[in-house]
Amino acid sequence: MSEKINVAEIFGTNVFNDAVMRERLPKKVYAEVRRTIESGAEMSQATADVVANAMKDWAVEKGATHYTHWFQPLTGITAEKHDSFVTAPVNGKTLLEFSGKELIKGEPDASSFPSGGLRATFEARGYTAWDCTSPAFLKEDATGKILCIPTAFCSYTGEALDKKTPLLRSMEALSDQAVRILRLFGNSAATRVTPSVGPEQEYFLVDREKYLQRKDLIYAGRTLFGAPAPKGQELEDHYFGTIRERIGAFMKDLNVELWKLGIPAKTQHNEVAPAQHELAPIYEEANIATDHNQLVMETMKKVAGRHGMHCLLNEKPFAGVNGSGKHNNWSLLSDDGVNMLDPGKTPHENIQFLLVLACIIKAVDIHADLLRESAADVGNDHRLGANEAPPAIISIFLGAQLEDVVKQLVETGEATSSINGGKLNTGVHSLPVLAKDATDRNRTSPFAFTGNKFEFRMVGSSDSIASPNTTLNAIVAEAFCEAADILEQADDFDRAVHDLIKKYLTEHQRIIFNGNGYSDEWVEEAERRGLPNIRTMVDAIPALTTDKAVALYEKFGIFTRAELQSRAEVLYETYAKAINIEALTMIDMAGKQIIPAVISYTTELASSMTAVTEACPEADVSVQKELLLEVSALLSETKVALSALQELQAEGAAIPGAEGMAHFYKDKIVPAMAALRAPVDKLEMLVDKEYWPMPSYGDLIFEV
Numbered sequence: 001m002s003e004k005i006n007v008a009e010i011f012g013t014n015v016f017n018d019a020v021m022r023e024r025l026p027k028k029v030y031a032e033v034r035r036t037i038e039s040g041a042e043m044s045q046a047t048a049d050v051v052a053n054a055m056k057d058w059a060v061e062k063g064a065t066h067y068t069h070w071f072q073p074l075t076g077i078t079a080e081k082h083d084s085f086v087t088a089p090v091n092g093k094t095l096l097e098f099s100g101k102e103l104i105k106g107e108p109d110a111s112s113f114p115s116g117g118l119r120a121t122f123e124a125r126g127y128t129a130w131d132c133t134s135p136a137f138l139k140e141d142a143t144g145k146i147l148c149i150p151t152a153f154c155s156y157t158g159e160a161l162d163k164k165t166p167l168l169r170s171m172e173a174l175s176d177q178a179v180r181i182l183r184l185f186g187n188s189a190a191t192r193v194t195p196s197v198g199p200e201q202e203y204f205l206v207d208r209e210k211y212l213q214r215k216d217l218i219y220a221g222r223t224l225f226g227a228p229a230p231k232g233q234e235l236e237d238h239y240f241g242t243i244r245e246r247i248g249a250f251m252k253d254l255n256v257e258l259w260k261l262g263i264p265a266k267t268q269h270n271e272v273a274p275a276q277h278e279l280a281p282i283y284e285e286a287n288i289a290t291d292h293n294q295l296v297m298e299t300m301k302k303v304a305g306r307h308g309m310h311c312l313l314n315e316k317p318f319a320g321v322n323g324s325g326k327h328n329n330w331s332l333l334s335d336d337g338v339n340m341l342d343p344g345k346t347p348h349e350n351i352q353f354l355l356v357l358a359c360i361i362k363a364v365d366i367h368a369d370l371l372r373e374s375a376a377d378v379g380n381d382h383r384l385g386a387n388e389a390p391p392a393i394i395s396i397f398l399g400a401q402l403e404d405v406v407k408q409l410v411e412t413g414e415a416t417s418s419i420n421g422g423k424l425n426t427g428v429h430s431l432p433v434l435a436k437d438a439t440d441r442n443r444t445s446p447f448a449f450t451g452n453k454f455e456f457r458m459v460g461s462s463d464s465i466a467s468p469n470t471t472l473n474a475i476v477a478e479a480f481c482e483a484a485d486i487l488e489q490a491d492d493f494d495r496a497v498h499d500l501i502k503k504y505l506t507e508h509q510r511i512i513f514n515g516n517g518y519s520d521e522w523v524e525e526a527e528r529r530g531l532p533n534i535r536t537m538v539d540a541i542p543a544l545t546t547d548k549a550v551a552l553y554e555k556f557g558i559f560t561r562a563e564l565q566s567r568a569e570v571l572y573e574t575y576a577k578a579i580n581i582e583a584l585t586m587i588d589m590a591g592k593q594i595i596p597a598v599i600s601y602t603t604e605l606a607s608s609m610t611a612v613t614e615a616c617p618e619a620d621v622s623v624q625k626e627l628l629l630e631v632s633a634l635l636s637e638t639k640v641a642l643s644a645l646q647e648l649q650a651e652g653a654a655i656p657g658a659e660g661m662a663h664f665y666k667d668k669i670v671p672a673m674a675a676l677r678a679p680v681d682k683l684e685m686l687v688d689k690e691y692w693p694m695p696s697y698g699d700l701i702f703e704v
């Protein structure tokens, strides 16, 4: 228990980070690597060879046997294929080698990764290319120690087949445009602006033995049946509650594993739902934060197994209690240390901030559909719009202070005062001084300004954060570009920037909403404002291929039209496949476990009635009879719903084309699944627990 953990000592021990490179690489080589990382300069073969060799020596000293190009295909999880460092034996002995060529480029057989028609199976070639901006690391598990090299994954013809490539492209685009904005305000020092991202990860932990008794958790990652437990989250006694020993032991191990990987795990706490928890790391550059979040999810699963538990990352593992999300905190940091989302201390900084803010408001309003799509995944359909999560409508929360400033600007063209801002500035074009913490908290907004960053709360817990950040970067790059195009030409900059801020805020203020995002009134109000309310993943996908989206992404070289179309195709496929698995799982559970169990129970009831009547003809068996009637009625309802689902599933699986199939699954299969679940959940409340073939909600979330 009292075993000492020296965080400083273990932090980053499994990372080939800057300090290790500085120590192990010749000065000139190190300098060249830094140039490549910082400005994307091409690395010579000779340098790559030296780096590869140093990386291999470092890894082998730590006990590594293999290396892998670690990448993020469109499955949303990571992929790896291990190669050992072993070379062909000479005189029975092998040398361990790793060349610059092997470091820089890999060629995995790509035929089985989703490509959405970009690549036919016979031209399966796919390439992985080293992303030197994210450090290589060692993964430790039962396989041994594996040197993982973060890579981008592209087709033979250069189309992105992964999540990292567009993210990196979007970061470059955003940096170029953000630097233009900084220049307008006299900053000549900054050369690069990078999005900082801190994703707060929610998750559930359940007992592994119980997990193994639930086919829905095994195949679908969420419960497809389940009556509510007598207690839910109504007492609000789990949120920030004392962390129980078993969970604490898990968190401790998890932190150690993450720290070794150089992941700055920072906060941990119990979340709202029973058995739900959260981990937040300190923010990092978007690309690294994305890689790290994949590792966080993977490590959570691994460490939970060691503690006899299973980690559920699905967005809605249990009906009736909160689901899990991933709050994506996002800000913009220049290489000379300016957070462009920090209101700053002087009016001058304020004007820059207000322009940035106005650009973001405009971007989010124009591309609300794209942002919504970037947070869509199959599990999130059950979370968005449900009572605990942000609705499926994109809106921006600014807080009282900023909302007031926006209002003044829109109404009078001047903003001369600032609530809680302390100082008051008057003057023709001046703007008020803004205080960083003058905003209150709003937990119901999908996109909230929180002091010096935006928090995109719609993202699902199991999803990669690559797409949300790619989208954010892209839409903001476009808005910055349009603003810079105008302002760079202005004769009177002060006047022009003032007018532009006012124009953007006036045109796009409809996206700002500071009220309760969970209320029905907001849904109606949003409709009046003309804001899209896109309820499902399937309905969100078309946003990717509109002319507006294609123009945006092609302008900044982030996606080609073909890449966007392929992604839409992959998403339709993913949806249909996931729902198909859920439907088949329900069919399996209902047919093989639930119906037989209920039949056994009715038989027991019937024989009990006969036995009682035989022993004592005057005895009242009306309770058994009533129960028998009720259970039998629900049983036949279950059987009817099961047959209906089976028929629809067979019909759906035969539909050609992913888009049509996805629509069929959404419109026909999902309701049929709900129709099967309803009587089964009622039966669970009636049937003797001894007969029920799987652990209940109570067993799963209260007895971890």
Ligand code: ADP
Residues within 6 Å of the ligand: 196, 197, 198, 199, 200, 280, 281, 282, 283, 329, 330, 331, 332, 339, 450, 452, 453
């Ligand atoms: P909460 O939102 O739960 O109150 P915090 O605001 O402290 O918690 O931080 C949540 C996450 O936001 C953390 O991952 C943190 O590192 C990240 N974060 C804090 N500041 C920034 C920033 N300027 N840019 C991006 N992420 C940030």
Ligand code: MG
Residues within 6 Å of the ligand: 200, 327, 455
């Ligand atoms: Mg937060």
